[in-house]
Amino acid sequence: MSLWEYANPVKFLALSARVQPFAWAAAAIGIFVGLAWGFFATPDDFRQGSTVKIIYIHVPAAWIAINAWIMMLVASLVWLVRRHHVSALAAKAAAPVGLVMTVIGLLTGAIWGQPMWGTWWAWDPRLTSFLILFLFYLGYIALWEAVEDPDTAADLTSVLCLVGSVFALLSRYAVLFWSQGLHQGASLSLDKEENISNVFWLPLVVSIGGFTLLFLALVLYRTGTEIALRRTRALGVRLDRHT
Amino acid sequence: MIALLVRDLRLAFRAGGGFGLGLAFFLILVVLVPFSIGPQSALLASIAPGILWLGALLACLLSLDRLLALDFEDGTLDVLATAPLPLEAALAVKGLAHWITTGLPLVLAAPVLGVLLNLPAQGFGWLVVSLVLGTPALSMIGTFGAALTVGIKRGGLLMSLLVLPLYVPTLIFGAEAARRGAVGMAVETPLLLLAGISLGAIALLPFAAAAALRMTIR
Numbered sequence: 001m002s003l004w005e006y007a008n009p010v011k012f013l014a015l016s017a018r019v020q021p022f023a024w025a026a027a028a029i030g031i032f033v034g035l036a037w038g039f040f041a042t043p044d045d046f047r048q049g050s051t052v053k054i055i056y057i058h059v060p061a062a063w064i065a066i067n068a069w070i071m072m073l074v075a076s077l078v079w080l081v082r083r084h085h086v087s088a089l090a091a092k093a094a095a096p097v098g099l100v101m102t103v104i105g106l107l108t109g110a111i112w113g114q115p116m117w118g119t120w121w122a123w124d125p126r127l128t129s130f131l132i133l134f135l136f137y138l139g140y141i142a143l144w145e146a147v148e149d150p151d152t153a154a155d156l157t158s159v160l161c162l163v164g165s166v167f168a169l170l171s172r173y174a175v176l177f178w179s180q181g182l183h184q185g186a187s188l189s190l191d192k193e194e195n196i197s198n199v200f201w202l203p204l205v206v207s208i209g210g211f212t213l214l215f216l217a218l219v220l221y222r223t224g225t226e227i228a229l230r231r232t233r234a235l236g237v238r239l240d241r242h243t
Numbered sequence: 244m245i246a247l248l249v250r251d252l253r254l255a256f257r258a259g260g261g262f263g264l265g266l267a268f269f270l271i272l273v274v275l276v277p278f279s280i281g282p283q284s285a286l287l288a289s290i291a292p293g294i295l296w297l298g299a300l301l302a303c304l305l306s307l308d309r310l311l312a313l314d315f316e317d318g319t320l321d322v323l324a325t326a327p328l329p330l331e332a333a334l335a336v337k338g339l340a341h342w343i344t345t346g347l348p349l350v351l352a353a354p355v356l357g358v359l360l361n362l363p364a365q366g367f368g369w370l371v372v373s374l375v376l377g378t379p380a381l382s383m384i385g386t387f388g389a390a391l392t393v394g395i396k397r398g399g400l401l402m403s404l405l406v407l408p409l410y411v412p413t414l415i416f417g418a419e420a421a422r423r424g425a426v427g428m429a430v431e432t433p434l435l436l437l438a439g440i441s442l443g444a445i446a447l448l449p450f451a452a453a454a455a456l457r458m459t460i461r
Contacts, residue, residue: 135408142404146395155458156391160405163387163451167409170440174412177436178419 007084009227016220023217030210034060037203045200054112056204060211061104065133068098068215072140073165076158086223088154089230091161092144093222097215099137106130125175132171136164150230244328244336251340265302265345266352272298273356284361291360292370292421298356299349299374300381300410306345307385307406308399310337315393315460324460330453338379338386338449346378362425369424369434376434377417380441383448384409390452394459413440 006012038056045052075091078084109127110120121127143160147153255262276294277287314320323333353374354367362370388406392398420433 132408132411135404139405139408142401143391146392146398146401152394152458156455159451159455159458160391163448164409167412170412171408171415174415174436177433178415 004082004084007082007086009086012086013224013227016224020217020220023213023220027210027213027217030206030213032210034203034205034207034210038200038207042199042203048116051112051115052200054108055200056207058105058108058112059204060208061101061108062130063208064211064215065098065102065105065130067212068094068101069133069136069161069165069168071219072098073161076161079154080158080162085154085230086227088158089226090219090223091157092154093226094215094219095137095141095144097218097222099134099141101211101215102130102134102137106134123179125172125179128175128179129168129172132175133168136168140164150233244332247323247328247333247336248340251337252343255340255344262344263348265306266348268305269298269302269349269352270356272301273359276360288361288363288425291357291362292366292425293418294360295353295357295362295370296374296377296414296418296421299353299378300414302349303345303378303381303385304403304406304410306341307389307402310341310386310389311393311456312389320393320456320460324457330456331449334386334390334452334456335383335445335449338383338445338452341386342379342382346374346382350374350378365427366421366425369430370421373417373420373424373430373434373437376420376438376441377413380413380437380444381410383441383444384413387448387452387455390456390459393456413437416440 006015035056039053042053044050072091072094075087075094079088079091106127109130113122114120140157140160143157144153147156273294276290280286280290311320314323324330326333350371353370357367357370385406388402388409391405392402395401416433416437420430420437423430423433
Protein backbone atom coordinates (compact mmCIF):
# COMPACT_ATOMS: atom_id res chain seq x y z
CA MET A 1 0.00 0.00 0.00
CA SER A 2 1.73 3.15 -1.09
CA LEU A 3 0.65 6.71 -1.63
CA TRP A 4 1.40 6.40 -5.35
CA GLU A 5 -1.55 4.06 -5.82
CA TYR A 6 -3.77 7.12 -5.75
CA ALA A 7 -2.05 8.36 -8.89
CA ASN A 8 -4.54 6.05 -10.58
CA PRO A 9 -7.56 8.29 -11.27
CA VAL A 10 -10.07 5.53 -10.46
CA LYS A 11 -8.52 4.85 -7.07
CA PHE A 12 -8.12 8.56 -6.44
CA LEU A 13 -11.77 9.22 -7.22
CA ALA A 14 -12.90 6.34 -5.01
CA LEU A 15 -10.83 7.63 -2.09
CA SER A 16 -11.90 11.19 -2.79
CA ALA A 17 -15.57 10.16 -2.77
CA ARG A 18 -15.07 8.49 0.61
CA VAL A 19 -13.13 11.38 2.16
CA GLN A 20 -15.12 14.28 0.75
CA PRO A 21 -18.31 14.06 2.89
CA PHE A 22 -16.20 14.03 6.05
CA ALA A 23 -14.01 16.86 4.79
CA TRP A 24 -17.01 19.05 3.92
CA ALA A 25 -18.73 18.32 7.22
CA ALA A 26 -15.61 18.87 9.30
CA ALA A 27 -14.80 22.05 7.39
CA ALA A 28 -18.31 23.40 7.99
CA ILE A 29 -18.14 22.57 11.69
CA GLY A 30 -14.62 23.97 12.05
CA ILE A 31 -15.41 27.24 10.30
CA PHE A 32 -18.75 27.62 12.08
CA VAL A 33 -17.33 26.91 15.53
CA GLY A 34 -14.20 28.96 14.92
CA LEU A 35 -16.07 32.00 13.64
CA ALA A 36 -18.92 31.80 16.16
CA TRP A 37 -16.49 31.33 19.02
CA GLY A 38 -14.30 34.13 17.73
CA PHE A 39 -17.13 36.56 17.03
CA PHE A 40 -19.35 36.04 20.07
CA ALA A 41 -17.40 34.30 22.80
CA THR A 42 -14.12 36.24 22.88
CA PRO A 43 -13.59 39.62 24.54
CA ASP A 44 -12.74 42.72 22.52
CA ASP A 45 -9.08 43.56 22.23
CA PHE A 46 -8.14 46.32 24.67
CA ARG A 47 -6.67 48.47 21.93
CA GLN A 48 -8.34 47.35 18.70
CA GLY A 49 -11.85 46.89 20.06
CA SER A 50 -14.12 44.57 18.12
CA THR A 51 -12.24 45.10 14.81
CA VAL A 52 -9.83 42.40 15.96
CA LYS A 53 -12.49 39.77 15.18
CA ILE A 54 -11.81 39.91 11.48
CA ILE A 55 -8.62 38.03 12.31
CA TYR A 56 -10.65 34.79 12.29
CA ILE A 57 -11.12 35.19 8.54
CA HIS A 58 -8.01 37.16 7.67
CA VAL A 59 -5.35 34.82 9.07
CA PRO A 60 -6.90 31.52 7.84
CA ALA A 61 -7.34 32.98 4.32
CA ALA A 62 -3.73 34.15 4.27
CA TRP A 63 -2.59 30.78 5.58
CA ILE A 64 -4.41 28.96 2.78
CA ALA A 65 -3.19 31.46 0.17
CA ILE A 66 0.43 30.65 0.98
CA ASN A 67 0.01 26.94 1.56
CA ALA A 68 -2.04 26.46 -1.60
CA TRP A 69 0.97 27.70 -3.57
CA ILE A 70 3.26 25.33 -1.66
CA MET A 71 0.85 22.47 -2.39
CA MET A 72 0.86 23.44 -6.08
CA LEU A 73 4.67 23.45 -6.00
CA VAL A 74 4.75 19.92 -4.55
CA ALA A 75 2.12 18.69 -7.01
CA SER A 76 4.05 20.26 -9.91
CA LEU A 77 7.24 18.53 -8.80
CA VAL A 78 5.41 15.20 -8.58
CA TRP A 79 4.07 15.76 -12.10
CA LEU A 80 7.49 16.65 -13.49
CA VAL A 81 9.22 13.71 -11.82
CA ARG A 82 6.62 10.94 -11.87
CA ARG A 83 4.18 12.08 -14.59
CA HIS A 84 1.02 11.38 -12.60
CA HIS A 85 -1.87 13.21 -14.25
CA VAL A 86 -3.86 13.45 -11.02
CA SER A 87 -1.03 15.46 -9.51
CA ALA A 88 -0.97 17.98 -12.36
CA LEU A 89 -4.75 18.31 -12.23
CA ALA A 90 -4.68 18.81 -8.46
CA ALA A 91 -2.24 21.69 -8.93
CA LYS A 92 -4.56 23.16 -11.56
CA ALA A 93 -7.55 22.68 -9.26
CA ALA A 94 -5.86 24.37 -6.31
CA ALA A 95 -4.83 27.56 -8.14
CA PRO A 96 -8.22 29.35 -8.29
CA VAL A 97 -8.88 28.44 -4.65
CA GLY A 98 -5.55 29.95 -3.68
CA LEU A 99 -6.29 33.02 -5.79
CA VAL A 100 -9.65 33.58 -4.07
CA MET A 101 -8.06 33.14 -0.64
CA THR A 102 -5.39 35.69 -1.57
CA VAL A 103 -8.12 38.13 -2.55
CA ILE A 104 -10.01 37.44 0.70
CA GLY A 105 -6.81 38.00 2.66
CA LEU A 106 -6.16 41.30 0.87
CA LEU A 107 -9.77 42.50 1.21
CA THR A 108 -10.20 41.61 4.88
CA GLY A 109 -6.80 43.17 5.49
CA ALA A 110 -7.96 46.39 3.84
CA ILE A 111 -11.18 46.40 5.85
CA TRP A 112 -9.17 45.82 9.02
CA GLY A 113 -6.52 48.33 8.10
CA GLN A 114 -8.96 51.15 7.47
CA PRO A 115 -9.99 51.69 11.12
CA MET A 116 -6.65 50.54 12.60
CA TRP A 117 -4.06 52.21 10.40
CA GLY A 118 -6.36 54.82 8.90
CA THR A 119 -5.74 53.56 5.38
CA TRP A 120 -7.07 50.83 3.11
CA TRP A 121 -3.71 50.11 1.65
CA ALA A 122 -0.08 50.74 2.55
CA TRP A 123 3.05 49.58 0.77
CA ASP A 124 3.99 47.41 3.69
CA PRO A 125 6.20 44.35 2.97
CA ARG A 126 3.55 41.80 3.94
CA LEU A 127 0.80 43.50 1.96
CA THR A 128 3.08 43.95 -1.03
CA SER A 129 4.22 40.32 -0.97
CA PHE A 130 0.60 39.23 -1.00
CA LEU A 131 -0.13 41.45 -3.95
CA ILE A 132 2.82 39.87 -5.77
CA LEU A 133 1.55 36.41 -4.83
CA PHE A 134 -1.79 37.43 -6.33
CA LEU A 135 -0.02 38.31 -9.60
CA PHE A 136 1.78 34.96 -9.60
CA TYR A 137 -1.55 33.15 -9.21
CA LEU A 138 -2.99 35.18 -12.11
CA GLY A 139 -0.06 34.33 -14.38
CA TYR A 140 -0.20 30.65 -13.45
CA ILE A 141 -3.93 30.37 -14.17
CA ALA A 142 -3.59 32.39 -17.39
CA LEU A 143 -0.87 30.03 -18.64
CA TRP A 144 -3.09 26.99 -17.93
CA GLU A 145 -5.87 28.62 -19.94
CA ALA A 146 -3.64 29.62 -22.84
CA VAL A 147 -2.02 26.30 -23.77
CA GLU A 148 -4.24 23.97 -25.75
CA ASP A 149 -2.55 20.62 -25.28
CA PRO A 150 -3.27 19.56 -21.67
CA ASP A 151 0.04 17.75 -21.09
CA THR A 152 2.08 20.63 -22.45
CA ALA A 153 0.03 22.99 -20.31
CA ALA A 154 0.79 20.85 -17.24
CA ASP A 155 4.51 20.85 -18.11
CA LEU A 156 4.78 24.58 -18.72
CA THR A 157 2.77 25.57 -15.67
CA SER A 158 4.88 23.25 -13.53
CA VAL A 159 8.07 24.92 -14.70
CA LEU A 160 6.47 28.31 -14.10
CA CYS A 161 5.45 27.21 -10.61
CA LEU A 162 9.03 26.14 -9.77
CA VAL A 163 10.67 29.29 -11.12
CA GLY A 164 7.85 31.43 -9.75
CA SER A 165 8.36 29.99 -6.26
CA VAL A 166 12.01 31.03 -6.28
CA PHE A 167 11.15 34.52 -7.48
CA ALA A 168 8.22 34.83 -5.08
CA LEU A 169 10.60 34.06 -2.23
CA LEU A 170 13.15 36.55 -3.62
CA SER A 171 10.40 39.17 -3.89
CA ARG A 172 9.37 38.49 -0.30
CA TYR A 173 12.85 39.42 0.94
CA ALA A 174 13.30 42.18 -1.62
CA VAL A 175 10.22 44.03 -0.37
CA LEU A 176 11.43 43.62 3.22
CA PHE A 177 14.55 45.47 2.13
CA TRP A 178 12.55 48.06 0.23
CA SER A 179 10.01 49.18 2.81
CA GLN A 180 9.58 49.18 6.55
CA GLY A 181 6.54 47.41 7.93
CA LEU A 182 3.27 48.58 9.38
CA HIS A 183 1.82 45.09 9.71
CA GLN A 184 2.15 43.30 13.03
CA GLY A 185 4.40 40.26 13.29
CA ALA A 186 3.29 36.73 12.63
CA SER A 187 0.16 35.68 14.52
CA LEU A 188 1.34 32.09 14.75
CA SER A 189 4.82 30.73 14.81
CA LEU A 190 6.57 27.65 16.06
CA ASP A 191 9.57 29.28 17.65
CA LYS A 192 7.75 31.67 19.95
CA GLU A 193 5.90 30.62 23.07
CA GLU A 194 3.01 33.03 22.69
CA ASN A 195 2.25 35.64 20.02
CA ILE A 196 -1.31 36.28 20.99
CA SER A 197 -3.31 35.47 24.07
CA ASN A 198 -4.87 32.01 24.39
CA VAL A 199 -8.34 33.55 24.41
CA PHE A 200 -7.86 34.59 20.78
CA TRP A 201 -5.53 31.80 19.81
CA LEU A 202 -7.84 28.80 20.30
CA PRO A 203 -10.75 29.94 18.09
CA LEU A 204 -8.20 31.10 15.53
CA VAL A 205 -6.64 27.64 15.35
CA VAL A 206 -10.10 26.06 15.02
CA SER A 207 -10.92 28.47 12.22
CA ILE A 208 -7.61 27.77 10.45
CA GLY A 209 -8.32 24.05 10.73
CA GLY A 210 -11.78 24.61 9.24
CA PHE A 211 -10.38 26.63 6.34
CA THR A 212 -7.71 24.00 5.69
CA LEU A 213 -10.34 21.27 5.52
CA LEU A 214 -12.42 23.47 3.24
CA PHE A 215 -9.39 23.83 0.98
CA LEU A 216 -8.89 20.05 1.01
CA ALA A 217 -12.55 19.42 0.15
CA LEU A 218 -12.54 22.04 -2.61
CA VAL A 219 -9.34 20.67 -4.16
CA LEU A 220 -10.64 17.09 -4.08
CA TYR A 221 -13.91 18.20 -5.63
CA ARG A 222 -12.26 20.34 -8.31
CA THR A 223 -9.70 17.65 -9.13
CA GLY A 224 -12.60 15.26 -9.68
CA THR A 225 -14.15 17.79 -12.04
CA GLU A 226 -10.87 18.16 -13.93
CA ILE A 227 -10.57 14.38 -14.28
CA ALA A 228 -14.14 14.20 -15.60
CA LEU A 229 -13.35 17.01 -18.06
CA ARG A 230 -10.25 15.19 -19.23
CA ARG A 231 -12.29 12.01 -19.76
CA THR A 232 -14.98 13.74 -21.79
CA ARG A 233 -12.22 15.28 -23.86
CA ALA A 234 -10.66 11.88 -24.47
CA LEU A 235 -14.09 10.48 -25.41
CA GLY A 236 -14.58 13.36 -27.83
CA VAL A 237 -11.24 12.66 -29.48
CA ARG A 238 -12.15 8.97 -29.85
CA LEU A 239 -15.55 9.86 -31.35
CA ASP A 240 -13.93 12.17 -33.86
CA ARG A 241 -11.59 9.42 -34.92
CA HIS A 242 -14.46 6.98 -35.57
CA THR A 243 -16.69 9.32 -37.53
CA MET B 244 28.03 29.27 -29.94
CA ILE B 245 29.86 32.24 -31.35
CA ALA B 246 28.34 31.57 -34.76
CA LEU B 247 24.89 31.60 -33.19
CA LEU B 248 25.65 34.83 -31.37
CA VAL B 249 26.93 36.49 -34.54
CA ARG B 250 23.87 35.29 -36.45
CA ASP B 251 21.47 36.66 -33.86
CA LEU B 252 23.28 39.99 -33.69
CA ARG B 253 23.39 40.29 -37.47
CA LEU B 254 19.67 39.55 -37.74
CA ALA B 255 18.90 42.13 -35.09
CA PHE B 256 21.03 44.91 -36.59
CA ARG B 257 19.85 44.44 -40.18
CA ALA B 258 16.82 46.26 -41.47
CA GLY B 259 13.57 44.94 -40.00
CA GLY B 260 15.43 43.39 -37.09
CA GLY B 261 13.79 45.73 -34.64
CA PHE B 262 17.03 47.09 -33.26
CA GLY B 263 16.43 50.53 -31.85
CA LEU B 264 12.70 50.00 -31.29
CA GLY B 265 13.33 49.38 -27.63
CA LEU B 266 15.49 52.49 -27.44
CA ALA B 267 12.85 54.60 -29.14
CA PHE B 268 10.23 53.27 -26.74
CA PHE B 269 12.49 54.11 -23.78
CA LEU B 270 12.92 57.67 -25.09
CA ILE B 271 9.20 58.20 -25.65
CA LEU B 272 8.30 56.81 -22.24
CA VAL B 273 10.73 59.14 -20.51
CA VAL B 274 9.47 62.11 -22.54
CA LEU B 275 5.88 61.29 -21.59
CA VAL B 276 6.61 61.27 -17.86
CA PRO B 277 6.90 65.08 -17.44
CA PHE B 278 3.71 65.46 -19.48
CA SER B 279 1.83 63.25 -17.09
CA ILE B 280 3.17 64.53 -13.77
CA GLY B 281 4.19 68.11 -14.58
CA PRO B 282 7.52 69.81 -15.23
CA GLN B 283 8.60 70.65 -11.63
CA SER B 284 12.30 69.83 -11.68
CA ALA B 285 12.58 68.87 -7.99
CA LEU B 286 9.81 66.30 -8.37
CA LEU B 287 11.35 64.94 -11.56
CA ALA B 288 14.77 64.67 -9.94
CA SER B 289 13.39 62.62 -7.07
CA ILE B 290 11.58 60.11 -9.29
CA ALA B 291 14.15 60.04 -12.12
CA PRO B 292 16.01 56.84 -11.03
CA GLY B 293 12.77 54.92 -10.63
CA ILE B 294 11.34 56.12 -13.94
CA LEU B 295 14.55 55.31 -15.81
CA TRP B 296 14.62 51.82 -14.32
CA LEU B 297 10.95 51.23 -15.09
CA GLY B 298 11.43 52.53 -18.63
CA ALA B 299 14.41 50.27 -19.23
CA LEU B 300 12.44 47.32 -17.86
CA LEU B 301 9.45 47.96 -20.10
CA ALA B 302 11.63 48.53 -23.16
CA CYS B 303 13.29 45.20 -22.41
CA LEU B 304 9.90 43.51 -22.08
CA LEU B 305 8.70 45.00 -25.36
CA SER B 306 11.46 43.32 -27.35
CA LEU B 307 11.00 39.89 -25.80
CA ASP B 308 8.39 38.46 -28.16
CA ARG B 309 10.88 38.76 -31.03
CA LEU B 310 13.45 36.82 -29.03
CA LEU B 311 12.26 33.32 -29.94
CA ALA B 312 9.01 33.74 -31.89
CA LEU B 313 10.61 34.28 -35.33
CA ASP B 314 13.01 31.38 -34.84
CA PHE B 315 10.09 29.23 -33.74
CA GLU B 316 8.07 30.05 -36.83
CA ASP B 317 10.81 29.35 -39.39
CA GLY B 318 11.99 26.18 -37.67
CA THR B 319 15.37 27.42 -36.47
CA LEU B 320 14.52 26.35 -32.94
CA ASP B 321 13.87 22.78 -34.09
CA VAL B 322 17.33 22.74 -35.65
CA LEU B 323 18.87 24.20 -32.51
CA ALA B 324 17.09 21.62 -30.36
CA THR B 325 18.59 18.75 -32.34
CA ALA B 326 22.02 20.39 -32.78
CA PRO B 327 25.03 19.06 -30.84
CA LEU B 328 25.10 22.35 -28.91
CA PRO B 329 22.99 21.90 -25.74
CA LEU B 330 19.74 23.84 -25.89
CA GLU B 331 20.67 25.43 -22.54
CA ALA B 332 23.77 26.96 -24.11
CA ALA B 333 21.83 28.08 -27.18
CA LEU B 334 19.29 29.86 -25.00
CA ALA B 335 22.00 31.46 -22.87
CA VAL B 336 23.54 32.79 -26.10
CA LYS B 337 20.15 34.07 -27.20
CA GLY B 338 19.78 35.85 -23.87
CA LEU B 339 23.23 37.35 -24.34
CA ALA B 340 22.33 38.51 -27.86
CA HIS B 341 19.16 40.08 -26.47
CA TRP B 342 21.21 41.87 -23.83
CA ILE B 343 23.69 43.20 -26.38
CA THR B 344 20.97 44.43 -28.73
CA THR B 345 18.54 45.73 -26.08
CA GLY B 346 20.07 45.92 -22.61
CA LEU B 347 23.38 47.51 -23.53
CA PRO B 348 21.86 50.31 -25.68
CA LEU B 349 19.43 51.04 -22.85
CA VAL B 350 22.33 51.34 -20.41
CA LEU B 351 24.11 53.73 -22.74
CA ALA B 352 21.00 55.81 -23.38
CA ALA B 353 19.95 56.06 -19.74
CA PRO B 354 22.36 58.90 -18.76
CA VAL B 355 21.16 61.02 -21.68
CA LEU B 356 17.56 60.51 -20.63
CA GLY B 357 18.66 61.21 -17.04
CA VAL B 358 19.47 64.74 -18.18
CA LEU B 359 15.90 65.12 -19.42
CA LEU B 360 14.59 64.07 -16.02
CA ASN B 361 16.96 66.34 -14.11
CA LEU B 362 18.79 63.47 -12.41
CA PRO B 363 21.28 64.81 -9.80
CA ALA B 364 24.87 64.79 -11.05
CA GLN B 365 26.10 62.24 -8.50
CA GLY B 366 23.42 59.80 -9.61
CA PHE B 367 24.61 59.20 -13.18
CA GLY B 368 27.44 56.83 -12.34
CA TRP B 369 25.35 54.66 -10.03
CA LEU B 370 22.45 54.64 -12.49
CA VAL B 371 24.73 53.20 -15.18
CA VAL B 372 26.33 50.73 -12.77
CA SER B 373 22.95 49.50 -11.50
CA LEU B 374 21.66 49.08 -15.06
CA VAL B 375 24.80 47.25 -16.16
CA LEU B 376 24.38 44.84 -13.26
CA GLY B 377 20.61 44.50 -13.55
CA THR B 378 19.81 44.31 -17.27
CA PRO B 379 21.41 40.84 -17.75
CA ALA B 380 18.88 39.51 -15.25
CA LEU B 381 16.09 41.20 -17.21
CA SER B 382 17.29 39.57 -20.44
CA MET B 383 17.64 36.11 -18.90
CA ILE B 384 14.25 36.22 -17.14
CA GLY B 385 12.81 37.44 -20.41
CA THR B 386 14.37 34.53 -22.28
CA PHE B 387 12.68 32.18 -19.83
CA GLY B 388 9.35 33.95 -20.32
CA ALA B 389 9.74 33.79 -24.09
CA ALA B 390 10.57 30.08 -23.96
CA LEU B 391 7.51 29.48 -21.81
CA THR B 392 5.09 31.21 -24.17
CA VAL B 393 6.67 30.65 -27.58
CA GLY B 394 4.16 28.01 -28.67
CA ILE B 395 1.13 30.07 -27.71
CA LYS B 396 -0.65 32.07 -30.36
CA ARG B 397 -0.84 35.75 -29.45
CA GLY B 398 1.21 35.02 -26.36
CA GLY B 399 2.65 38.52 -26.07
CA LEU B 400 0.25 39.84 -23.48
CA LEU B 401 0.38 36.58 -21.54
CA MET B 402 4.17 36.82 -21.49
CA SER B 403 3.97 40.29 -19.93
CA LEU B 404 1.71 38.89 -17.24
CA LEU B 405 4.18 36.08 -16.53
CA VAL B 406 7.42 38.05 -16.81
CA LEU B 407 6.55 41.25 -14.95
CA PRO B 408 6.06 39.59 -11.52
CA LEU B 409 9.41 37.85 -12.04
CA TYR B 410 11.00 41.26 -12.62
CA VAL B 411 9.98 42.51 -9.17
CA PRO B 412 13.16 41.70 -7.18
CA THR B 413 15.44 43.00 -9.94
CA LEU B 414 13.47 46.23 -10.19
CA ILE B 415 13.42 46.74 -6.43
CA PHE B 416 17.17 46.36 -5.98
CA GLY B 417 18.10 48.15 -9.21
CA ALA B 418 15.90 51.16 -8.64
CA GLU B 419 16.89 51.27 -4.98
CA ALA B 420 20.59 51.31 -5.89
CA ALA B 421 20.03 54.08 -8.46
CA ARG B 422 17.90 56.09 -6.02
CA ARG B 423 20.46 55.80 -3.22
CA GLY B 424 23.18 56.79 -5.65
CA ALA B 425 21.22 59.87 -6.70
CA VAL B 426 20.74 61.10 -3.12
CA GLY B 427 24.28 60.21 -2.08
CA MET B 428 23.59 57.24 0.19
CA ALA B 429 25.62 54.03 0.39
CA VAL B 430 24.72 51.83 -2.57
CA GLU B 431 26.73 48.71 -1.84
CA THR B 432 23.99 46.46 -0.41
CA PRO B 433 21.40 46.80 -3.19
CA LEU B 434 24.12 46.62 -5.84
CA LEU B 435 25.52 43.38 -4.45
CA LEU B 436 22.04 41.87 -4.18
CA LEU B 437 21.28 42.99 -7.73
CA ALA B 438 24.49 41.40 -8.99
CA GLY B 439 23.53 38.24 -7.10
CA ILE B 440 20.16 38.09 -8.85
CA SER B 441 21.81 38.60 -12.24
CA LEU B 442 24.40 35.89 -11.64
CA GLY B 443 21.78 33.50 -10.30
CA ALA B 444 19.54 34.17 -13.30
CA ILE B 445 22.41 33.62 -15.75
CA ALA B 446 23.43 30.41 -14.00
CA LEU B 447 20.01 28.78 -13.54
CA LEU B 448 17.43 30.21 -15.90
CA PRO B 449 18.91 28.79 -19.15
CA PHE B 450 18.09 25.34 -17.74
CA ALA B 451 14.51 26.32 -16.90
CA ALA B 452 14.11 28.00 -20.29
CA ALA B 453 15.49 24.98 -22.15
CA ALA B 454 13.17 22.67 -20.19
CA ALA B 455 10.18 24.83 -21.10
CA LEU B 456 11.23 25.02 -24.75
CA ARG B 457 11.67 21.24 -25.02
CA MET B 458 8.14 20.81 -23.71
CA THR B 459 6.81 23.06 -26.46
CA ILE B 460 8.72 21.73 -29.46
CA ARG B 461 9.05 18.02 -28.65
